[in-house]
Amino acid sequence: MWIVAAVACLLLAAAFGATALIMALWNTHRMLGLLGGSVAFILLGVLLVWLGLRSVRKRPGLLAGSLEELREDQRQVSNAP
Numbered sequence: 001m002w003i004v005a006a007v008a009c010l011l012l013a014a015a016f017g018a019t020a021l022i023m024a025l026w027n028t029h030r031m032l033g034l035l036g037g038s039v040a041f042i043l044l045g046v047l048l049v050w051l052g053l054r055s056v057r058k059r060p061g062l063l064a065g066s067l068e069e070l071r072e073d074q075r076q077v078s079n080a081p
Helices: 002-024 030-058 064-078
Strands: none
16 A cells, blocks of 8 residues: 555656646747656556556466366366275
């Protein structure tokens, strides 16, 4: 839970930082600031999705241990005299 709160705070800080950058560049390079902020958030989103998918793929399947136990029980029953 603390990690989720920390990530939320960091994302809010990034949003406020991008807003401050856009406000600073508003009179001179308005589109550059808007596009740069958008690209940064898109890249951050893609990175977070990639990290999330990578962590989900490394986990064993749902009820993998139970299914393996059932296979072992079935094997033992079929080998019984």
